[in-house]
Amino acid sequence: NAGVTQTPKFRVLKTGQSMTLLCAQDMNHEYMYWYRQDPGMGLRLIHYSVGEGTTAKGEVPDGYNVSRLKKQNFLLGLESAAPSQTSVYFCASSYSRGSHEQYFGPGTRLTVT
């Protein structure tokens, strides 16, 4: 099993450009999450999904959109990138029951200039 994978690993955008980050998991998890990691602030939840076709806002959703058309994929979109969105983005997934452990992808480092 590959676990949780993210593409791309690195990206540099200019202000105003758009992009989509892809997260895929092969563990048949119901729940998926997008976090951003900034120095000294830990990880903050952007959006999450409790199942195919459903999404919900997390702590810092502004400037981002998400979609979960297939159970195994969770896409994070930036429609008009801003320098404040420079960060490392992590995707995670978990079962809806049981141990509640979240499994994380390796991250995407995004720089917006």
Added chain:
Amino acid sequence: GNSVTQMEGPVTLSEEAFLTINCTYTATGYPSLFWYVQYPGEGLQLLLKATKADDKGSNKGFEATYRKETTSFHLEKGSVQVSDSAVYFCALSRIQGAQKLVFGQGTRLTINP
């Protein structure tokens, strides 16, 4: 609201030293508590967890006890190794439809040989 506070880093120790990383939390009810570890260039991995008061989580020589009376979940290891160098995150979760983690800011640990 829910929050997690960790001791500030960075923390630098010599090999075989005793490690404590403090973590306190604020939450309503009875959250589950976690320690995640992030090795350089990787995503987060669950290190240990505790789901109710007085539970002790343990893994790879690390331990943490869920103390409801002091709202704490301090991470300890009796003899650290160079390979323990990483960033450690304390987190809590409340099961409310989806398991949303709230993270502390992270503590960077460096072990010197």
